Amino acid sequence: IQQCFVVLPQKIQLSWPEITRQNKPWSRWWWPGSIVNPADITTNLETYKAAGLGGMEVTCIYGVKGQEDKFIDYLSPKWMEMFTHVLKEAERLDMGIDLANASGWPFGGPWVKPEDACRNINYKTYTVSSGQKLTEKIEFRQMPIVRPVGQKPDISSLNYPISKNRNLQLYAIDQIKFEKPLPLYSVVAYSDSGKIINLTGRVTSERDLEWTAPPGNWTIYALFQGWHGKLAERAGPGGEGDVIDHFSGRAIDNFLKHFDTVFKDYDLRSLRGYFNDSYEVDDASGQADWTTDLFNEFYLRRGYNLGDHLPALFRKDDPEKNARVLSDYRQTISDLILDKFTSHWTHWANKQGKRTRNQSHGSPGNILDLYAASDIPETEGSELTKLKFASSAANVTGKELISCEAATWLNEHFISTLSDIKNAADLFFLGGINHLFYHVTCYSPPDEPWPGFLFYAAVELTQANPLWNDFKALNKYVARVQSFMQQGRSDNDILLYFPIFDRFADSGRRMLEHFDAISPAFRDTPFKTAADLMLSRRYAWDYVSDLQIRNTEVNEGMLQTEGNIYKTLVLPGCKYIPLETFGRILKLANDGASLIFYGNIPENISGWADLEEKNYAFVQLKEKLDFRETGSKDILRQNWEKGVS
Template identity: 55%
Template sequence: MLSIKNNFKIVIAWALLMGAQTASAQVGWPSVTKQTKPWARWWWEGSAVNKKDLTWNMESYHNAGLGGMEITPIYGVKGHESEFIQYLSPQWVDMLKFTLQEAKRLNMGIDLANATGWPFGGPWVTDEDASKELFWKNYDVKGGEKLSEPVVFVQQPLVRADGQTPKISDLVEPISSNKNLQLMALDQVRFEKRIPLTVLMAYDGKGEVLNVTDKVDAGGKLNWTAPVGEWKLYALFQGWHGKMVERAAPGGEGYVIDHFSKPALDHYLARFDQAFKGQDLSGIRAYFNDSYEVDDARGQSNFTPQFFDEFIKRRGYDLRDHLPALFGKDDKEKNNRILCDYRETISDLLLDDFTKPWHDWAKAKGTLIRNQSHGSPSNILDLYAAIDIPETEGDDVLRFKFATSAAHVMGKPLASSESATWLNDHFLSSLGDVKHAIDKYFVGGVNHIFYHGVSYSPQNAKWPGWLFYAAVHFNQTNPFWNDFSTLNQYITNCQSFLQQGKPDNDVLVYYPLFDSFSEPGDRGLLKHYDAMKPDFKGTGFEFSTEEMLKKGYTFDFISDKQILNLQTSGNHISTGGLNYKTILLPDSKYIPLETFSKIVNMAKAGATVVVYKNLPSGVPGYSRLNEREKEFKNLLAGLNFTTKNNGVKMAEIGKGRFLIADDIASLLDAADINREQMTDKGLQFVRRIYKNGNSYFITNNGDNEVNGWVNLTIKAASVMVFDPMTKNYGLAKIEKQTNGKTNVYLQLQPGQSCILQTLPVKIQATGYTYYQAVGKPLNITGAWTLNFTEGGPTLPKSIKTAQLKSWTDLGGDDLKAFSGTVSYTISFKKPVQNAVTWQLNLGKVNESAEVYLNGKKLATLIGPQYVVTIPSAQLKAVNQLQIKVANLMANRIIDMDKKHIPYRIFYNTNFQSHSAGSKGPDGLFTAINWEPKPSGLIGPVTLMPVKSLRIK
């Protein structure tokens, strides 16, 4: 039973999350909290942290605008072994407590990974609790004969490592007793050993099935004479998958747990209970689990000791009676149905015996959990639904929607993202690149950004400091660090809106997982689910959702379990406090009877159900098949379709209807679903609803400027425009359409974003300023002075030049190798042309720029556009323009690689290469073959006279 104290803590935690959701709209920027700011994954390399540098790191993160950190211990740094702190040791817990104290002082949040690296595992995971793999053998026995060979299986040795791969003969059990575990960075280990027989089943091919397991003695001899007939024997053996914790920290090296066993999870979490006993860790907001990634190894983790009992309980029959079908040796349909039931049971176990109990464990401690469910052999929507903060990653909006849809459907206020993990190769990503990636997350429904990531690094560490193997290095040594706060402020401004209100999507899209469960895979018994590829590639599910995304329809995915909890109110479908207008069946072949029956009943109650191309043709699985198929066909028979306009067919049923068509736009139009036509202009968006109207996050993902009217599906009397980069805002120009919808005037350059806030009443507010050029751009020419103010390996001497080009082309090797900040200054006269306002355009910049005019800072610009507006009154007769430009880390790294100066000083991966030009002889990253990257102010720098645009 939970204590009153813990219950109170849970209420407070949820109140913090829900506060943003229930806040009413306001004319102006919403308040900023640590939760509206971006957070970051914080790598503790070797857990070699100390209190002095913890404070320095956290203060620098706080000053840069981060709202919180997620602690994940990771592999160590060579040469600092004496500073390593064993994971979960008293000293380690003391450092955690100090961090929580500092976070409280700085008003920052702290999440904690429930492991070092990933997945869950460690040296305390025993053979009994480690991930399991199923092996099998077949034997043939004729009637009246005995099996001559022993029923035994010897697991073959295997060792895979990310570091120095040892010989299997050099390793001993248990793994934790081996030396140099950091150096080896073991990924998978199997020792040669005889593994236990789980079951031995005999089949005569005519329906007779015998369980002869108890007739096998300790030596493997089968003491059984086969009855009359030709018997096929299936022997199943439970072996060890051997997956190790990836990127493990000292004290965290060990086997990954069996994710389908609650006892294994309980034993695993008990180690944390022991380490944290009597400690005040109330500052932890949430525990975190990285993506599944158990099976990015040889073989599969596909079994657990209680599997057959769980299968009977969940599927209603004994899988051991149908092993030939499980292994594809029966007729095709039965094979697929048995395989489907096996996969559904694995899916259930990952939900019921891992995800939910882990959530309960955290809840009892008064904390939340964040989880990356993708990559699991499960219905990832259900896994996401069972936790507090679903987290996604990658660069595909449809992939993001699995996490964000579960958050929306289940009424969870936050959906997070592991952001900017791999945007380019190492040292090549700018803040502008990161902004582009973040905008895509926002479009996908994410509203809680986590960078991936920041490495704890001592203040006195040699440049480039302690790094992680992923490609974007959000560290204090990166030249963009001084400008990092600008990106963080932009994200904060966006999330202050995106964490308000609730999502406003129209369509629920059925996730047809049983179609995939019912088709064989190419890697083994299990499939692992992560976005569309590969299992939904080319399916109606992929095509319909891609088309909807492209055309501006709003939608979320929904699972079978979630459908069973839907409610109908009139023609609305309700869940999680949201109202949807319809549910879409995306040309799926199979659908569970319970799911389809629920959908039919919702239609009878008034809902509209839309079907892309074809209705499901049957139910999945094997149990009670004839009975379920009969009930399903009866439901189908109750749908009598007649042809309507545009190839749409309709079947009225009760108070509602089914619509079916081959064209997604015609189908949704017939269901009265409106689309946001702004996508035709290259704009992408996400829409939310709040007490007094709607809000839109809009980004120009196209190549062309948008300067004109943009249609909204929302009826509004007023619309406010907010620029999250400059924090300017004002009342937009709008016009009402004849159908009651609203047009709003927008000016968005490629890569630029804005937020709209619609209101149902007219309000009095300062108008948003639109600009129109009233002349040609004037070049700022003359002598530029370049001062190298910060960076290295050395600070080059000042340069004067009248020609703007990459500073790498302005001198010798010291300029080519320089990574840091350069101050460009020039004097210019005020243009003679009379203009109220000027737009300063820096042209091409590599990569970010701080702009000062006459000693006053105007803006920090991170791209892709480098434009700042200047009132004419700020211009003097003679003006001094200063532009501080920071480039990338790449040029200094190139110099270090060419000079063989070590900086890849880390155990485990040092680093992965993501392009052919950066792959060394060892297959890992090197910049030795790179040429210096363009750096600095390239220009041309111009002044454009502009005036306020009068919009009719």
């Protein structure tokens, strides 16, 4: 270990920063069935305070069997009475409180109407030839499915929508689809000579197609919009219901209006902020891969009509066209979850003076942008290359706090040790995380027999755990580390471009790909190799997205992002990159920034719109690159005399 000694004047005294509640570790506070009362809330909070916790995140989950008579419905007047008592007592104890914006996860509840619930797309194809009429009905029936965690119900005995049923705690349903005909979304015919005809208006109420095929052989694509059926997982009483459509601004706005209505008569000034758990909408059968306004949103963002290219969307056209149209579709979904969901939610919270804490991982979009759109990005896991997605987004955009769901499921209950938890915490610190949330402290009445109320995926940081008596020592350590990390700013040197468009263009098995860590799909790519190499050689670096690059400038040879400065940008070899991104990167280099092409220069531009024109511009940019020998093996240097912009 290297040591550095500095002689200071005697009058200067170094002192440890004052430890605040924000410096201390916080913990998720599961409320099973919301079986709480004021006296026990106070007792628990005082115990948590004494153990060195700085705050709690309240999240309601499914209830405890045999205690149904004590359940309190989520967001009911009685529940709000309990929650405001939490806020008052936490303020008295100098503790912070966050609130999950749903009971369980993801965002959903009984007030989510079918038109705002998460959707999927289904399609059927039909073939006709010149002069023929289609004799088949244009229809699609959704098949039933029910996935409970508890007792399996007879789906035929359940009412639609699911929120109309009683005793939902008995079933703890994660996903349900009722058998029914799906509404028609679009019908388009494609001829073997390249002609396209929209036939949506030719379908009768009896689902007959009133159309005679013109000359040629025709393939008809009929789209049907269905319901993904995902419900809020592990929701507590009063919180069971459909998950929202994350690609619809109307859906999130209607969802949050319910909170506005419930909260309007209560004093929530001491509430710090709201929490959103990881995107697990598709932790189910199938995917939520559509939204009602998708065709319009796609046209506004990509500049062409997706309905004219359905064979490519469903991978039935030329492979290169399939890749480009699919990439545009996935980019649009990424845009929608950013613009319609995450940004809407953060704006709603900020208007109240609250912060959002968001687990973006698992989303079908660029998680760097989704993390950056929240006030406190939050990660989880045990891989540095995964943790750095959240910390990179915060560093690049200048955010104060980066949180984590820490020690989620290190081992079976009561087996994990304090050293296990410390090792997990240290890894988060190495990943740039400075605001730990333990997973989990489960609410339990003080007089509940051992082991009290527990949650299955948890290290069980409760009074029932033998390590509780020494828990305070670990929390002191975490608080001291975080007290320094939170007052500083990251000083990483390198930006590593995240080549998400290579994944957007990959056929895959499903419509959407979800982004979490560096997935196995990146194995043996220059991107993963560069990340692993820089970690092994102790370089300090952050990921950077296309959007963040577009917001980057050059200042005295340094890369100036929205919230930080960097020395170098690494562009790993990739197959696809947006023309705007590539042009911006070369302009940054031409303006004096240090740029490293690692592996190879990007091969193609992404997307389908204006392909010939954009490809010409892309080739022109690449032709301006003039690399010269440096005398070092495998290293070439750009000749900047003629520039590249």
